Amino acid sequence: MTAPSLKVTIGGVEFKNPILTASGTFGYGEEFDEYIDLSRLGGIVTKSITRHERKGHPPPRTAETASGMLNAIGLANVGVDAYVREKLPFLRNLGTRIVVNVAGFDTDEYLYVIDKLNGHDEIDMIELNISCPNVKGAGMEFSSNPQIAYDIVKKVKGICGFPLMPKLSPNVADIKLIAKACEEAGADALALINTLYGMAIDPFNWRIKLTNITGGLSGPAIKPVAIAAVWKTASVVKIPIVGIGGIMDYRDVIEFLLAGATAVQFGTANFVQPDCTIRAIDNLTDYLGSRNIQDVNDLIGKAKKT
Amino acid sequence: MPLERFPIPGTFLHIKPNTTGTDPLLRRAFSIFDYDETTGTIEILYKVVGRGTEIFSRVRPGETLDVLGPLGNGFDLPLTIDNLVLVAGGVGIPPLYLLAKSHLRRGFDGKRISYLCGLTTVAEKPMADRVEKLPINLQFATDDGSLGFKGFVSELLRARLDDGSLGINPVICACGPDGMLKAVQTIARAYGKKCYLSLESIMPCGVGTCLGCVVKKDGEEKYVRVCREGPVFEATEVEL
Numbered sequence: 031m032t033a034p035s036l037k038v039t040i041g042g043v044e045f046k047n048p049i050l051t052a053s054g055t056f057g058y059g060e061e062f063d064e065y066i067d068l069s070r071l072g073g074i075v076t077k078s079i080t081r082h083e084r085k086g087h088p089p090p091r092t093a094e095t096a097s098g099m100l101n102a103i104g105l106a107n108v109g110v111d112a113y114v115r116e117k118l119p120f121l122r123n124l125g126t127r128i129v130v131n132v133a134g135f136d137t138d139e140y141l142y143v144i145d146k147l148n149g150h151d152e153i154d155m156i157e158l159n160i161s162c163p164n165v166k167g168a169g170m171e172f173s174s175n176p177q178i179a180y181d182i183v184k185k186v187k188g189i190c191g192f193p194l195m196p197k198l199s200p201n202v203a204d205i206k207l208i209a210k211a212c213e214e215a216g217a218d219a220l221a222l223i224n225t226l227y228g229m230a231i232d233p234f235n236w237r238i239k240l241t242n243i244t245g246g247l248s249g250p251a252i253k254p255v256a257i258a259a260v261w262k263t264a265s266v267v268k269i270p271i272v273g274i275g276g277i278m279d280y281r282d283v284i285e286f287l288l289a290g291a292t293a294v295q296f297g298t299a300n301f302v303q304p305d306c307t308i309r310a311i312d313n314l315t316d317y318l319g320s321r322n323i324q325d326v327n328d329l330i331g332k333a334k335k336t
Numbered sequence: 337m338p339l340e341r342f343p344i345p346g347t348f349l350h351i352k353p354n355t356t357g358t359d360p361l362l363r364r365a366f367s368i369f370d371y372d373e374t375t376g377t378i379e380i381l382y383k384v385v386g387r388g389t390e391i392f393s394r395v396r397p398g399e400t401l402d403v404l405g406p407l408g409n410g411f412d413l414p415l416t417i418d419n420l421v422l423v424a425g426g427v428g429i430p431p432l433y434l435l436a437k438s439h440l441r442r443g444f445d446g447k448r449i450s451y452l453c454g455l456t457t458v459a460e461k462p463m464a465d466r467v468e469k470l471p472i473n474l475q476f477a478t479d480d481g482s483l484g485f486k487g488f489v490s491e492l493l494r495a496r497l498d499d500g501s502l503g504i505n506p507v508i509c510a511c512g513p514d515g516m517l518k519a520v521q522t523i524a525r526a527y528g529k530k531c532y533l534s535l536e537s538i539m540p541c542g543v544g545t546c547l548g549c550v551v552k553k554d555g556e557e558k559y560v561r562v563c564r565e566g567p568v569f570e571a572t573e574v575e576l
Contacts, residue, residue, distance in 0.1 A: 055546065056545060057545040061543060061545045062543075085559055086559060088552070089548075091550065092538060092549075096359050099362060099540060101546070106547050300541070300545065301545070301546050302352070303402075304543060
């Protein structure tokens, strides 16, 4: 028997397997080079970049919660010019797909950053962060209203030289409406979900744990929310969905694929286990082999109702 | 798995406190306390302060732990310095014990090492058992005066700098609670002494990606990662 195929295609881009790393949890890729063979990954999504360098929020920036964590890093990043100059060269010829996450405070910023990235053929896809919950004015409102989401995606798509994948927020009444709007505006794929709004307070010293007051909740605690979001979204859009939210191992990957995702991103798990993605790729291969499933695409959207 | 080389003092291990399950989810950072060159065994000395360490304390001998490390930048001190002054407060004792041991092992004269050990009270003295066995100048400070100098260990440092008993050009290395580190930083600045601080921070990833453990750079609108650029910093580098 031949080895099962793990290849998936998203926005016309072929990924060697459906396992990517989530923005903000994998730096610019180089941080993990000493721990894992990056060429084995389906893809790397790099940390959100903005027009200018951002220092990020004052610490404490993270707090652990039940099976999860809150973060309010504040979109700390080197800025697009330094990104192109200092970070992109490492990502060239890594043997994996490079997805660049772009954030902004207004439409002009998104367009400015994308324009700077256009023409750099190391990049395979743009993930449009229209859902950061931690920075006031940064993106969040773009994914909370279908019309606003449509407008930003339409404008960015007009100048973007790469397939475009908006990343959606779960902090909305109906994610389906936002997803549909993005698809109609020309999005090539959708990534969901970003983190959930959260907050934690120390009961003994009464202090709010994050300087930013609220943060984004991630980790296994949010997985059921993400699975439901993928399932609902898959029922209304035709473009591929990349599932994100609390994925720790291959079983979670399978769950997301069954819910309708074409690929997934490992986020918080990278903090716990630097080689979580590689283990998941191996275990997913074994799982498919043991069940005589020749193609990983055969799992997509196959969840059965009980 | 045994560690092959004597670890650099001040580096840390990132350990999953629970062997299974996702709660707690993240690793906990522990400084390295001791290293046995014949077996390659590492020891850590920790205090139960929260849920993670409480769960960690239930690990039984023989169980396998998930350990990442040694990580970070430790104390990088040449043997050519004149005098080494170690200022430890409570849980800051372990890495400075390893630093003293490492310098002794490399032939640095124990008479030129002073270890100022700050405790709350004499009851905590067992934490310093191993330090006591080293052929160095060990002095205690306790908050209640039940052992050695009465007062904070930073005040003991000031007193010894004043009386000149720490020798010429002492290089100060400190590890302990934030307040203590801040006091040592202030004193080192006032006396114009070279000083290194080993910082503690909540470290989700420990390898430099999450950007959660940052500390402010002194005099700059910039943050540095405790896990990657640290945990040991020159006292002039960071704003506490």
